[in-house]
Amino acid sequence: GAGVSQSPSNKVTEKGKDVELRCDPISGHTALYWYRQSLGQGLEFLIYFQGNSAPDKSGLPSDRFSAERTGGSVSTLTIQRTQQEDSAVYLCASSLRQREQFFGPGTRLTVL
Amino acid sequence: SQKIEQNSEALNIQEGKTATLTCNYTNYSPAYLQWYRQDPGRGPVFLLLIRENEKEKRKERLKVTFDTTLKQSLFHITASQPADSATYLCALGGPRGSTLGRLYFGRGTQLTVWP
Numbered sequence: 001g002a003g004v005s006q007s008p009s010n011k012v013t014e015k016g017k018d019v020e021l022r023c024d025p026i027s028g029h030t031a032l033y034w035y036r037q038s039l040g041q042g043l044e045f046l047i048y049f050q051g052n053s054a055p056d057k058s059g060l061p062s063d064r065f066s067a068e069r070t071g072g073s074v075s076t077l078t079i080q081r082t083q084q085e086d087s088a089v090y091l092c093a094s095s096l097r098q099r100e101q102f103f104g105p106g107t108r109l110t111v112l
Numbered sequence: 113s114q115k116i117e118q119n120s121e122a123l124n125i126q127e128g129k130t131a132t133l134t135c136n137y138t139n140y141s142p143a144y145l146q147w148y149r150q151d152p153g154r155g156p157v158f159l160l161l162i163r164e165n166e167k168e169k170r171k172e173r174l175k176v177t178f179d180t181t182l183k184q185s186l187f188h189i190t191a192s193q194p195a196d197s198a199t200y201l202c203a204l205g206g207p208r209g210s211t212l213g214r215l216y217f218g219r220g221t222q223l224t225v226w227p
Contacts, residue, residue, distance in 0.1 A: 004155075031213050033213070033214065033215075035217075040219075041219060042116075042201070042217045042218055042219040042220060043156070043201070043203075043215075043217040044217075045214050045215070045216070045217075048213060048214050050213075056214055059214075091155050091156075093155070095213060097213065099161065100146065100158035100161055101146075101156075101158065101213075101215065102158065103155030103156050103157070104155055105153075105154060105155050106154075106155050
């Protein structure tokens with residue numbers, strides 16, 4: 001596709017369950033980022049991929065959060081044993097080196 | 113750690129006027145700064161990038177300034193229109209020489225342009 005896509009667009013889960021969020025970046029973009037945005041808050045950086053490696057994962061809030069990227073393309077963010085404080089919009093972005101980032105529409109995660 | 117502040121959470125102006133949004137930061141020296149627009153329920157959309165050695169950048173009705181001494185960026189929208197109503201985010205890039213592309217975002221300023 002022409003832009004960054006994310007799935008699902010909405011996810012409602014019960015506390016303690018695991019969830020997987022998917023991001024399809026723009027073709028050819030080597031850099032991929034995950035952010036999350038809570039209501040009324042700014043974007044919080046989670047992790048950065050360059051190709052398939054993650055040189056900066058300093059924003060992952062706990063070891064319940066993990067992410068991988070395969071084939072230099074699709075990325076999956078996994079949250080294990082979800083907690084209510086994990087509820088937020090999870091945004092993925094891709095870019096060519098250190099330039100403008102192109103964001104997807106986000107996945108709204110609600111943990112009940 | 114770095115801290116980014118965007119002036120007032122909300123700015124309301126009349127159509128046709130110039131909107132000026134402020135982004136201040138501390139404890140950091142970014143190699144570049146970006147501005148994004150975010151509409152409700154959508155991801156941010158890139159507007160402008162300005163590097164540390166640039167004082168001003170323009171794109172159509174948009175103008176960005178970058179003062180590394182004051183640690184401040186100003187974002188102007190001239191001849192504002194109701195369609196400009198959105199949340200505008202300031203984002204700092206990595207320090208000079210950094211190969212990491214992460215951005216540090218402010219909380220944003222919600223702009224409303226009324227007819």
